[in-house]
Amino acid sequence: MTDSLVHTGGLFPSKIDRQVSKALEQIDASTLVAMRRDEARLDRVAGTARRGMVRAAEVGALEATLTQAVPTAAAYVHASAVAGALGIAEVVYDAGRGR
DSSP states (O other): OGGGOOOOSSSSOOHHHHHHHHHHHHHHHHHHHHHHHHHHHHHHHHHHHHHHHHHHHHHHHHHHHHHHHOGGGHHHHHHHHHHHHHHHHHHHHHHHHTO
């Protein structure tokens, strides 16, 4: 971005050229920092979501196994599985909100 400036002076850049160049470099640096911060946040949220989905699948598989093993406890097992899945969803949601 700063390379596109056309210097107005001769061999040495004028004071305004140096000031504009420095300001543009600061804008470029700020933009780069913001992009890296966004990428890090996206990676954190995506990682949390991925781990949450795996954990939710494990809860579902365990629920199915326990329901087959003890059919009379199916309602209790299901209630516990739902509560666990909601807890996992809350953690993923909070990660997306930056908490």
